[in-house]
Amino acid sequence: xxxxxKAYISLDTMLAVIPVLLIVAYTLNSxxxxxxxxxxxxxxxxxxxxxxxxxDYLVEYGFAVKYDETYYPNWIMEIDNExxxxxxxxxxxxxxxxxxxxxxxxxTTCIYRLVVYGADKxxxxxxxxxx
Amino acid sequence: MKTVEAIxxxxxxxxxxxxxxxxxRPVDSSLYQIQLANDIxxxxxxxxxxxxxxxxxxxxxxxxxxxxxSLCIEFDEEDVTSCIPKSNISQISRMVIIDDQxxxxxxxxxxxx
Numbered sequence: 001x002x003x004x005x006k007a008y009i010s011l012d013t014m015l016a017v018i019p020v021l022l023i024v025a026y027t028l029n030s031x032x033x034x035x036x037x038x039x040x041x042x043x044x045x046x047x048x049x050x051x052x053x054x055x056d057y058l059v060e061y062g063f064a065v066k067y068d069e070t071y072y073p074n075w076i077m078e079i080d081n082e083x084x085x086x087x088x089x090x091x092x093x094x095x096x097x098x099x100x101x102x103x104x105x106x107x108t109t110c111i112y113r114l115v116v117y118g119a120d121k122x123x124x125x126x127x128x129x130x131x
Numbered sequence: 132m133k134t135v136e137a138i139x140x141x142x143x144x145x146x147x148x149x150x151x152x153x154x155x156r157p158v159d160s161s162l163y164q165i166q167l168a169n170d171i172x173x174x175x176x177x178x179x180x181x182x183x184x185x186x187x188x189x190x191x192x193x194x195x196x197x198x199x200x201s202l203c204i205e206f207d208e209e210d211v212t213s214c215i216p217k218s219n220i221s222q223i224s225r226m227v228i229i230d231d232q233x234x235x236x237x238x239x240x241x242x243x244x
Contacts (some may be wrong), residue, residue: 016133019141030148041156052163059170074173109164114170115194116177123174123195 044109047093047131051109055128059097059113063085063126074102074115076126093130101125164221168240171196171204172225184229186210207237216241 060073062083079098086097097103100117102125103110110129117124170197174196175181181190189211193204205212209229220241226233 004168012133016137019134019137021139023144026144026148030151037155041158044158048158048160049162052160052166056166072177074170075177112200114167114174114200116174121178123178123192123199125199 021115023094037043048109048111050091050093050131051096051128054087054093054096055111055113058083058087058128059115059126074113075121076115076124077119088130091130096128096130099127099129100124101127103129105129161221164219164240165223167200167202168221168223168238171202171240172223172238181227183229184209201242202240203243205239207239209236214243216243218242 059076061071063076063078063080065072065075065077071094079100084096084098097105097108108129110127112125112127115124115126116122117126149228171193175189175192177184178188178192180192186209189206190213193211193213196202197205201216203212203216205216216239218241220239222237222239224235224237226235228234
């Protein structure tokens with residue numbers, strides 16, 4: 001094999017390494033992105049599920065009207081701050097806020113539930129926000 | 132020759148990568164939607180709309196809920212509808228007494244679009 005041919009084969013091999021390295025780099029990058037997305041999804045789902053569970057407990061028992069040892073789920077007279085504090089600490093959420101007015105908070109997950117409020121049983125939305 | 136093969140392999144790889152592009156999964160809120168449908172039923176119950184199955188009161192309260200939440204409510208086979216739900220539908224079935232007869236009715240709740 002003459003020198004000209006040897007040089008060609010060396011250059012060809014050298015250039016072929018670049019796409020192979022790119023394939024390896026893209027593969028690693030995709031794996032990292034997929035892992036990060038998966039972790040974020042799981043974290044989001046977890047905190048959403050905790051918020052939904054906390055809201056469900058508060059609407060059905062925590063804030064619900066109680067007459068003669070019977071709970072009336074979805075009927076609320078007032079927001080009991082003691083119950084809210086206890087539920088917040090037990091739910092595993094870093095913060096739990098409840099409001100009858102639309103919250104102005106951004107970057108916080110908020111959901112609402114439908115309730116009847118007060119003695120006149122007005123239909124109201126009750127908002128739960130937390131992370 | 133090797134360079135050409137490697138470039139072809141890279142292009143094929145990039146095409147496959149496009150197909151398996153990792154995306155963030157949306158939050159699954161199906162349980163929450165069922166809870167909302169139950170809320171609507173309980174609101175009707177607490178406001179006495181289901182005593183005697185008062186369709187006037189049910190329609191008025193269904194419209195009130197739609198005004199508050201933008202959710203459409205429809206009772207299957209009964210004349211209670213605030214608007215026709217078209218997507219994100221959750222439905223619950225309940226037994227009620229209509230004209231002294233027990234009847235199973237299905238409530239559909241969803242967004243209009």
